[in-house]
Amino acid sequence: KLFKSSFRNFSTKLTLPKLNYEYADLEPVLSKELVEIHHAKHHQTYITNYNNLLPTLEEAVQKGDTEKIISLGGALKFNGGSHINHSIYWTNLAPVKNGGGQVPGKDSGLRQHIEKTWGTVEKFQEVFTNNTIGIQGSGWGWLIYDKNTKSLAYKELPNQDPVCLFNRQVPLLTFDVWEHAYYISYKNVRANYVKELWKVVNWKDVEARYEAARI
Secondary structure (H helix, E strand, O other): OHHHHHHHHOOOOOOOOOOOOOHHHHOOOOOHHHHHHHHHHHHHHHHHHHHHHHHHHHHHHHHOOHHHHHHOHHHHHHHHHHHHHHHHHHHOEOOHHHOOOOOOOOOOHHHHHHHHHHOOHHHHHHHHHHHHHOOOOOEEEEEEEEOOOOEEEEEEEEOOOOHHHOOOEEEEEEEEOOHHHOHHHHOOOHHHHHHHHHHHEOHHHHHHHHHHHOO
């Protein structure tokens, strides 16, 4: 009964989030065509796939069909996780004209914590860049805040796994290294994409996530 009554809490259909910038605003780092296809096509497809699973999930819950519910888990995690990850990715980016790429000042709590952990912001970016370039196959590179240890850490996750799978770990910054995230602009040269993406990182968003995570 508890499971059935709680179904309404996770059966709400997802919708594609509106970006805080125009598709062309991240140029020349990310082309208009790339951002538009990534957002309107790829992200939307994951949302559509997730939403299409909900009637089957609801029917399985109502019938108490545990095997069916469990069988849907992988697809729900993949498509729902993709939505979560992409939603963070989009807000982690900002046009240069809106402050994209501007690292927080020395009085920033986030910057101080990064420097405490890695020595300098540049060293953190080097570690993040090298590890993210090296992700095998498709996945995501993350800066996370661990509420258990009150620490920052780099985290690599495969496929569309979201950080929320891990207890009390909070996502702050992510780089999508699925090939569809960069191929139009960078072909198969992931390294160039990852290095260039720092130029449009929305550090204000990363900082806001950090401050919220510490509460």
